[in-house]
Amino acid sequence: MSEEMKNMFSLKGERAVITGGATGLGFAMAKCMAAAGAEVVLLARDAEKLQKACEELGGSASCYACDVTDTDRAQEIAGQIIRERGDVTILCNNAGNHCKKPIEEMSVKDFTDVLDVHVVGAYALTRAFVPHMRKNQKGSIVFTASMTSFIGMPYVMGYAAAKSAYLGMVRSLAAEVSADGVRVNAVAPGWIDTPMFHKAVDNDPPRRQKILGRTPMNRFGDPEDIGWAVVYLCSPAAKFVNGVALPVDGGALIGF
Template identity: 60%
Template sequence: MSLAEAFSLEGEVALITGGATGLGRAMAHALVAAGAQVILVGRRKENLEAAAQELGPKAGYAVHDIAETSRAGELVADVKARYGDVSILINNAGNHFKKSIEETEEAEFRQLMDTHVTGAYTLTRAVVPGMVERGRGNILFTASMTSFFGVPRVFAYTTAKSAYLGMVRSLAVDLSPKGIRVNGVAPGFIETDISRKAMAGDPARKQKVLDRTPLGRFGLPEDIGWAAVYLCSPAARFVNGVVLPVDGGMLVGF
């Protein structure tokens, strides 16, 4: 296998939830650059249209709220009819709020879990039969630093992202004998518009992040994109059931 073949995603059809913005959009850019046909999934048509236009002819989109879990099969059928069988699924969509357990209402907790966990479960369940039939596929979950350690006042989000670790391990064991690899990527602190605004108003938090990160800087969205390409490419054909931290060393920092 040549270097180009090892990292090529030519012929792949990748569905990325939350693909119109943030890290999902960065992953979409990287997958398109590697040759994949990418379908962006999200709730806001205007964002999806803008992102797909930016990405070019290898990108399409589908308007869908993954929290509407009963419609996961409809989404997969629609994508198959328009673009072909999904061979890569990236469970990236999510929401976030800062509240302790005392402040978190049950309805808020359920809504966040429906998006991150139940939404990812139902969509994964919908794509698996086609992957099994073809004997190949890749499923990727966007985890988080909160999957590994506690962060103050993000109880619900931490719970949801921690669940991804179990999903990756269990699915990898169940599905890899059928030709489907399952992995995750765990972004550290990445420089985005949202993070820049948040850190600008909280210099102490920014310094705490930098002090804990051995590389001494924030990551870039494309760092997550290229990690996703690797994990879904032939180069990672023997990588299965792992969650790859892309964090500048934060998990091992002191």
């Protein structure tokens, strides 16, 4: 492979902030980005899990305990990271939660709790980092969307509303900031082998088989499948990719 090709997919010299970075998809993103040369900064609520994740990553990885729903702290944490670590060129809005209930049982608080993490929290942190990226004329922002951004699934109205909101947020923000060197995209995972996925299907073998049957590749995704897709979206290879959501689902969307 030529040096030019390697450089097109390299994140050397980049600094990436990843919310929900201690576990699951966020940690996979961190591992892949670090392998591609980026310095990664993990944000999550659980300080113990954060520390463990940082130790596993090694190198220049750092972590900051942060609840994205504490929107008043978004500006503070962004400023602290920039002061202590340096310029931030990548932001991955990956923190999330989930509530699966019929509408009769899903309270308004259940619904808004999901929106607070995904939509309001992501907005507040993005708002905190965007001026810095625009000033430097460089940045890549990636939101973790979902298949539910495109198709209907029962019992997850809050989650579906939040993930669908990301599509509009991505398009609107891309239209606003891309002239200043900041690209905005989303990755839309399918069924990925994470603790959240196992929680949903391990006690329901028929559902697991049904999901597998709707995935043309006949397997569930690995967290790193999402991590490498995010590396691509943040790399020079994707320098003209802007305002879109990239499904990474093994073809599941065409199986519905």
